[in-house]
Amino acid sequence: MSLNEAGLLPFLQQQAVMVLDGALATELEARGCDLNDPLWSARVLIEQPALIRQVHADYFSAGADVATTASYQATFEGFARRGLDHEAAAGLMRRAVELAREARDAFWAEPAHRAGRLKPLVAASVGPYGAMLADGSEYRGDYALDEEGLMAFHRPRMAELLAAGPDLLACETVPCLSEARALARLLGEFPQARAWISFSCRDGRHNSQGELLADCLAALEGFDQVLAVGLNCTAPGFVPELLQSARSATSKPLLVYPNSGEHYDPNGKCWHGERDPQAFASAARGWQQAGARLIGGCCRTSPADIAALAAWART
Template sequence: MIATTLAVQDILVLDGALATELERRGADLKDPLWSAKLLIERPELIREVHLDYFRAGADVATTASYQATFEGFARRGFSHDEAGALMRRSVALAIEARDAFWAEPANRAGRRRPLVAASVGPYGAMLADGSEYRGYPGVTREQLAAFHRPRLQVLAAAGADLLACETIPCLDEALAIASLLPGLQPALPAWISFSCRDGEHVSQGERFADCAAALDGLPGVAAVGLNCTAPEHVPALVAAAQARTRLPIVVYPNSGEQWDAVAKCWHGERDAADFAAQAQRWRRGGARLIGGCCRTGPDEIRALRAALLG
């Protein structure tokens, strides 16, 4: 799927943030379920955001399943079957938005039919304690595989085109996910993107280049890269990956604003034109799937598409 698209289109434009964009539109996500909370309360708002990203130029919608886990929903009183239904809803909402966008003939000019990527958040997202930005060295690869297996199967069978395994803080978790991909029914390609703490290391401390090399050639892994990372680290990380993998490189960093964990707010300025200018540098460095993460929105994706694809 990714390879087919990149064979005819040099760059695949991803969408921007979901959770922070939902908050910008008035949603209260101060909850362990984060954006998955709206799968229960306001699914129509999720659909609206997906549609606006397609209109802004995104070739891919990433679903609201990042924080959707059997464990997280169970803590809210949902059964296993109910939790699975909510995960499938996340994919259905993105598909509905894609189909509504594609039903308008004017939207097809110069565009390929957009894709839906089912978001697979890390083990740390289920913990809801920020550990996807620190890692969890005491958790084994086997435990991580056991956590991911049932959710991956539900999402793979829900109708998505691919899987977005994102904000992964450590190599063990990436390899645990990769080990499960060949057994999914249906088998879907996946990108695996790491959260990185600087221009050399993923969040738990392994070298990003080593992580990219370890995933190279594994069945089902269609792209490797980073997300939810400060944009100033992207050029060095892309260069490191380029030297160690033949896979397409995916990058979708944060806007450049800084999160204050004490005050629980963002500081700094958001500039769509500057973000797009940086994206041109990432493209020149070798990135081929490019979008935005926290605090980016449709304006950033619109500017990014114009800068990258004209």
Template sequence: MDRRCLDPFLQEAGVVILDGALATELERRGANLDDPLWSARILLEAPELIRQVHYDYFCAGADVAITASYQATFEGFARRGLSREQAEELLLLSVRLAQEARDLFWADPANRQGRIRPLVAASIGPYGAYLADGSEYRGDYGLSVEALMDFHRPRMAVLAASGADLLACETIPCQAEGEALVRLLAEFPQAVAWLSFSCCDDLHVCHGEPFARCVRLASRSEQVIAVGLNCTPPRHVEALLRHAVGVTDRPLVAYPNSGETWDAEHHCWVAGSGETDFRTPALRWYAAGARLIGGCCRTTPADIQAMAQVLRHRSQV
């Protein structure tokens, strides 16, 4: 992994376009994710669908594909009766699928026009994703920093050596887990990562600690090459970024969810309750300091295409 892997994008375009939702996009295409493994289930059942989604995001303008390893853990696979060796192979498969999609995209000379060869970021989701109970949006684990390091260590070891360009430590809801990941990175000195927190309002990560404090903590590590937020309602993004600008010299990351409301009674998303056009919001996030910009849950390749178009042609907007 190269600590300068983001530099060519930032130097040429001033921005890195991230991809959008993987799990909810798989669902939109007919995949059944009603499973504690969530998107990792598709690694077992339909890996070619994951590859296609990655490819479609590259075609939409994404500079980075985030792998289907967010909810892929040794513990989660063990509950399904898979051996440690099988679980490791599935983690590596998540990276290979993104690499194959990237290589297929890049093999077409037409796709290289005005583009830099895209990157693959291996996703490391929070402890709460393994629990599959929504606690990645609460962070109330009751675990020590050391216990969280022990949980993340085996997966980070595999993904750090997977051939991915960097790690995406994402949807981190609390300061303790952020500290655990920062400390753990030091055990894998060849690895670089971005670290992004899930936030609940204009000031705080989901567990309640100040976002700016978490950003400052993450920035202590030279291996953290970008820091910010993801899977956060879009309405909070600008304020959170402005709190982060003064406490870090790293590029800021912002890939919020769609902001839609979940109707628990009818088990569906409320149509029209979130962002329907990400062009103007993406420009506002850039103006507020974000340099890695994309989407999380419920965003689509069309949303990433809209962001890519306006962000790469900012002076014309």
């Protein structure tokens, strides 16, 4: 499969920016879902799947070129803790992809939506090992597992997600190089699979574990199935410096989808600060100038943020 067949190249050839979607879990919370659960957004796969489909549809309407599925926290281990057997868990993982595909296909069936647009893609979210642990370690790294152990963890769910037919995988919020390398190596077991890999970062130079982001991106350079690299779930203020170091480290397209800029209070379990879609779009313009080609949002971003971003990106 070539880069063109994987679907990214037409967007990158025809658009200055490929517009990613925004937050799924925090958007579901904003619509009344209770995500106080180790399964996080995967809980909604069980309880309110139609709402997930609606959020995907709203992001497409806002201008997103990609829907990222509700499978970030979907693992066999996590579902087993909720009493679901292997078959039921696998079905929910595939359902996450199907919901995004249904939303995409319904959106694209409307002729008015095709004007000036390429058919949007579906990226199956592959969250890090630490997300399954639900102890915050996706923002620390320093796992007890080595690369082989991480490959063993990711292998069965990657197989289920790919079986549902996404356009690519979104391996996201990766805190450390060892897990990124494990994911990149694992792609070789699925020759038709393509992915992006994005790291969570703790400052303007380092991923969450403390390794230089530039070194991590350089280490992924030889993995042809990794189509784009970058960062997500990171404070937007760190993005310009991170991109500056990333540009010389890789020839792959760079992607960024940071948080809204609000700050999370883990003690009060609440967010502080203001959300401003126009300010987010203005910052995104700077990220594009710094080298990012795929831009969207992570925690606390919304369809309004993506609409503002898309309005600028398509002018």
